[in-house]
Amino acid sequence: MTFKVGIVGATGYGGGEVLRLCAGHPAFELRYVGGGSSAGQRLGDHYPGLSKYADLVIERWDPDGVPDLDLLFVSLPTGESAGSVARPPDRLKVVDIGGDHRFAEGWTYGLTELWPERIAGATRVADPGCYPAATLLALAPLVAEGLIEPTGIVADAKSGVSGAGRGGGSTFGFADVNEDVAAYGLLQHTHLPEMREALSRLAGRAASLTFTPHLVPMTRGILATCYGRGSATTEQALEAARRYYAGRPFVRVVDRPPHTKWALGSNLAFISYAADPAAGVVIALGAVDNLGKGAAGQAVQNANLMLGLPETAGLEGAPLWP
């Protein structure tokens, strides 16, 4: 059985990764590709290696004229999907990779591993941001099981440059970004409310965290290094995570600091812990590919559940190494 799927925003980095995953998906039939300024162009001109869809032509995205599909992936810059995406008819399932519908009314928050039972029945799922994916996967077991206080958490995250999206302009020009590390968006990053909300739900009371994103000179990958207050040991933290993620196919709990490269090109998330009970500190580490578990892989995982497919369909490719 196959499902008809479509993608809006396929020339961005996140949309392009959805395309790649669709091309290898056993049950997806790509029927529609929508865009804005790229409308009218062939996909093959954008993605010379994506032979399967080379002759598909990008159509101008019009929320009132969506073709007959089972599911639509929306990968538009935050701010551009709100409103327009709400209009597709209810029979069309939607996964929004952008940031407009996270914890919005009528939308299910799609960090699958946290509340997987909600995804299956949903028709509108909002993918988490790439930073929240890495951060929440590392913190969730600790917060849910009460191993750290849900307040006063520090999340220090390092992202590759593709996380900024394709239209970044000279701010993300190679010569400026290469051989440089810097923090940005101090105390005010757009992903902060989403993380606070998710942690509060997990804790059952108001959570608070300080979140600092950093740009590092690589293309893909996010590492979140989180610091919580609690007296758990390293082994207790690892055990809690192994229980929490038992049976979840994409989360690997490991006993050494994870490398972002372990996840390159895959939907995997690697998490680990190190605790100093004397100091009352638990370090939680989460590593993902920001375009995989942090965007397109996560979106396909949600789509699989929404369509009644195996969770891992089309997502079993092993990461690239080196």
Added chain:
Amino acid sequence: MTFKVGIVGATGYGGGEVLRLCAGHPAFELRYVGGGSSAGQRLGDHYPGLSKYADLVIERWDPDGVPDLDLLFVSLPTGESAGSVARPPDRLKVVDIGGDHRFAEGWTYGLTELWPERIAGATRVADPGCYPAATLLALAPLVAEGLIEPTGIVADAKSGVSGAGRGGGSTFGFADVNEDVAAYGLLQHTHLPEMREALSRLAGRAASLTFTPHLVPMTRGILATCYGRGSATTEQALEAARRYYAGRPFVRVVDRPPHTKWALGSNLAFISYAADPAAGVVIALGAVDNLGKGAAGQAVQNANLMLGLPETAGLEGAPLWP
């Protein structure tokens, strides 16, 4: 129907890529992993993302004690496979990714697109080197169809650092190699005889070329920029290549300069041409992933043909972008 395969040298970059491709191959059942200093270790310790084979233990490679397999991939540093690999029983098919058996007696040269008909019946196939793969795929149509002279060719190639293999030591340390480009092995690179031999066969007479390899600061990818003498036009060169590679699933003839990144993680090769008939110069460009079409992808492609499988089995994954 499945075939039992094994890999010798699976902790190197080329062998690791064979592992990754085997994990996604519909007809390969990995039964054996051999190594030297890594014998006794779990594959999962080397490749945290390669879940499928995590518990497979590396055995000490012994050419006299090869288990019952249909096909063995050998990915050892050049110089280490000669002799030992010749000993496996004839019923065991062998693809040697290393450099010891190219144009050697009893071995078929496995740049599939050049002489595909020879691969199917072979039991011993020697993969081409990564530089020859990119260079020969670009030059073959021109030389075979007489559009350039087979002598006096210049091949100027640029390779990512993984081409040097994993045991490179501090010569290939990040801080030394990053932000640097240099040529090496001037006039004496080990891949030169192989290219000369292949071009001579294609031309039907003695070919000669000057080959200059360069190291560039990236992990994967090879671009060969070749210069031949001839009066063909750009369009004639492109047409010749389109004819020459008609029906070949992994070679893309494109009409603009190819990027190595177009092939990242795939078995694709992109080739293009630009000619200046007034000057009598034809430029041929070939771009591959040195670990894909330049090593492991090429090896699996050969294995498919040797085992009677579709040429593209397990090799249909689209390249990673960006």
Added chain:
Amino acid sequence: MTFKVGIVGATGYGGGEVLRLCAGHPAFELRYVGGGSSAGQRLGDHYPGLSKYADLVIERWDPDGVPDLDLLFVSLPTGESAGSVARPPDRLKVVDIGGDHRFAEGWTYGLTELWPERIAGATRVADPGCYPAATLLALAPLVAEGLIEPTGIVADAKSGVSGAGRGGGSTFGFADVNEDVAAYGLLQHTHLPEMREALSRLAGRAASLTFTPHLVPMTRGILATCYGRGSATTEQALEAARRYYAGRPFVRVVDRPPHTKWALGSNLAFISYAADPAAGVVIALGAVDNLGKGAAGQAVQNANLMLGLPETAGLEGAPLWP
């Protein structure tokens, strides 16, 4: 007036940077270069661009046979300088860039800006580690002025690969390290005691911190992102730092997140702050070139003061951009 200086360990990254700075120093005359396995080689073979010293030959380092010098820079891997360096005669001033003498008896801790008055009269100065340089410069004003608690500090630091030194082997090979971020040495990094000691001195009572180093894919640069508990505002933190570093020529207090690249090739340190008084959190950021203010630049700055020279002699070169 010129001073005769020497360097032990000049073929490492830190020692090489001392060489570069000596070549441009108005008052240093390089008379001696010592090494181990590199003894007998010309400096020009190691540093093709260092024309000034091309013909200087590396001598075998022997602590009992140090020639007549005013000052010796020692840049040996931690563990190799202890003992041997203690033996040079007292009239020979020593700056140890390695890690063996930080807060050791008879040695002055050489993070110049913290206790500059102690450097001038010292004959044995131990350079701070590269991580402590970035971390302590950012934290010192807050701790010294009581704007944050000296306990429970989190320091999350990101370093370029040259910080691991030249002999790193394949662990720091390009293909492994490129396109990857990871933490290491969780809760046990060798620089931790040094930072705790310095912060305790500044606070006047026992300080404690959690320190997590990370490797990022760039050659040079360290960014320390530190989190302290306190109710100061951003402006109060910035003001405290401006006061604390008033007149210090190499520390720049800036009002936006600093980039490591701003310091590339220089002895500059950039620090900044962002505070959330409601949450009781102050973020302190410090960015340096790990081979500049984090090693060789810092060493020359100390040497200048020890020899009665202007603090900035030979260190006024502007950073490279881009």
Added chain:
Amino acid sequence: MTFKVGIVGATGYGGGEVLRLCAGHPAFELRYVGGGSSAGQRLGDHYPGLSKYADLVIERWDPDGVPDLDLLFVSLPTGESAGSVARPPDRLKVVDIGGDHRFAEGWTYGLTELWPERIAGATRVADPGCYPAATLLALAPLVAEGLIEPTGIVADAKSGVSGAGRGGGSTFGFADVNEDVAAYGLLQHTHLPEMREALSRLAGRAASLTFTPHLVPMTRGILATCYGRGSATTEQALEAARRYYAGRPFVRVVDRPPHTKWALGSNLAFISYAADPAAGVVIALGAVDNLGKGAAGQAVQNANLMLGLPETAGLEGAPLWP
């Protein structure tokens, strides 16, 4: 004695490097900085590490209102300096780093080492392009001494991304350019006429070459690998170059393939040769920093000669390593 200098286009990469060199120059007093969209801004906002000029304000560039200066550096995108720069009064010496006046009437071509005697008396000097600097320095001795034919030369050049200038946009975005190598501008690069003209002058007859530029993922550096026809030996080529560049302070003739990194941040050029007399091929290699000898360093070198200063004034800083 000091000279009053100014810079137009100081927020671009080339202009920024001129600023850095002026800041360390013993005889230059920077009096004027002109720009377009950046007019009114402080230099310190663009270059946080360039303390010396932090408070200098960028003025709107107006060729009719140039202040009283001894020499003006013009670093505008090619196409923008033609005309406007011709207007400054004759008493104002001009070095144009952009591409509008190379081999133009009234302008001296400023690849200093080729025709140094012409620079001293000139009031209008056009810097060579970055590709021609690397290519011509490698080829000049061979062509001038008749060791290779001046026709049919192949120059295959690899450049870091800063060579494309600061305003490149998303084409040069990090995620697109990183981990990629590609050729561009086949058979039609803008620097080709300049190289042909210079080689023809050196040969005394019409020269011809095929030039292929490539973009490689690094910030700075150009390597030109050139192939000429001739029967010289490697040693003859090296000897010719040593004679040709005898006494020239910035050109290093070396006997192994040069690395671009050897020149990083300096005005040095490294050249080398390898010949195959049996095949009649001579390989000439030239490595420079595209912003050093390929732009700003070259400009300061010319300015020194035009003003009667020592050729090396302000250019003696050793390259950064690593």
